[in-house]
Amino acid sequence: KKDLLGLEYLTAEELSHILETAEGFKEVSTRDIKKVPALRGKTAANLFYEPSTRTRVSFEIAEKRLSCDVVNMDMKASSVLKGETLADTGRNLEALKIDIFVIRHHMAGAPNVLSQFVNASVVNAGDGKHEHPTQALLDIYTLKEKFGSLKGLNVSIIGDISHSRVARSNIWGLTKLGANVTLCAPEIILPHDFKQFGVKITSDLDEALKDAHAINVLRMQFERDNAAAFPSPSQYYKQYGITKDRLKKHKKDIIVMHPGPINRGIEISSDVADGPNSVILDQVTNGIAVRMAVLYLVSTAKRG
Numbered sequence: 001k002k003d004l005l006g007l008e009y010l011t012a013e014e015l016s017h018i019l020e021t022a023e024g025f026k027e028v029s030t031r032d033i034k035k036v037p038a039l040r041g042k043t044a045a046n047l048f049y050e051p052s053t054r055t056r057v058s059f060e061i062a063e064k065r066l067s068c069d070v071v072n073m074d075m076k077a078s079s080v081l082k083g084e085t086l087a088d089t090g091r092n093l094e095a096l097k098i099d100i101f102v103i104r105h106h107m108a109g110a111p112n113v114l115s116q117f118v119n120a121s122v123v124n125a126g127d128g129k130h131e132h133p134t135q136a137l138l139d140i141y142t143l144k145e146k147f148g149s150l151k152g153l154n155v156s157i158i159g160d161i162s163h164s165r166v167a168r169s170n171i172w173g174l175t176k177l178g179a180n181v182t183l184c185a186p187e188i189i190l191p192h193d194f195k196q197f198g199v200k201i202t203s204d205l206d207e208a209l210k211d212a213h214a215i216n217v218l219r220m221q222f223e224r225d226n227a228a229a230f231p232s233p234s235q236y237y238k239q240y241g242i243t244k245d246r247l248k249k250h251k252k253d254i255i256v257m258h259p260g261p262i263n264r265g266i267e268i269s270s271d272v273a274d275g276p277n278s279v280i281l282d283q284v285t286n287g288i289a290v291r292m293a294v295l296y297l298v299s300t301a302k303r304g
């Protein structure tokens with residue numbers, strides 16, 4: 001496919017193909033010279049309408065390692081502030097011969113809209129509450145590295161499920177690849193209608209931890225609209241914080257993931273985030289190979 005808009009739109013075979021391609025690029029990252037000429041002559045534009053540390057930097061590194069030319073747009077200094085629409089921004093940049101757009105946007109569906117107005121590839125780097133497909137791909141890649149296969153793996157996603165695009169993309173990707181997914185959060189941010197996606201839902205943290213091989217811990221998005229009804233950070237930590245004591249009762253070798261940014265002492269304690277079960281920084285590193293694979297595959301895909 002020429003775009004990566006969400007994992008909802010991919011088959012299990014397509015997901016596996018991206019992950020296998022990423023393995024090749026991960027091997028490249030172990031070499032002295034980490035650069036390959038795969039996208040020489042192409043130009044990528046990174047359009048981040050929302051803040052980002054990991055995604056923005058790892059897309060830029062991935063593009064540079066593929067020998068792609070890179071344009072980092074400062075959206076706060078762009079003509080968006082003068083009222084230019086996303087479609088016009090995209091079409092004008094395409095007139096400047098942009099081949100790949102990487103876009104993060106506060107509005108769910110913004111990458112889908114952009115893809116309708118440009119022939120260039122569009123890669124979703126997180127859109128509102130909708131999807132964050134490359135995050136889920138790197139999460140899944142990290143799980144595959146640890147466990148070999150996703151089939152039958154019990155993965156619990158714990159935290160602010162309601163507002164999380166990471167949760168949505170992980171649910172699509174993990175269930176398609178055969179993992180058993182449990183969602184856990186306080187009732188106020190636990191969307192029970194997600195049962196339709198074939199996941200288990202609970203507000204009991206110990207139930208979510210009981211048989212889990214891996215957990216993906218999410219940040220509480222206190223900046224969101226209904227945050228007034230959220231438990232306070234200290235209440236949340238007491239009831240749902242992932243701490244050493246909490247994990248002690250469950251599988252000794254449980255894998256702990258977090259997409260970042262971490263709010264230490266709210267959803268996770270520092271001794272767990274930095275402890276032996278944590279693969280949080282492995283996830284960040286794997287983001288480069290996974291994004292190299294995505295950029296390579298979308299830009300070499302046949303146009304329909």
Ligand code: CP
Pocket residue numbers: 051052053054055056126132135259260261
């Ligand atoms: N995981 C993630 O999307 O982090 P950033 O917001 O820093 O990109």
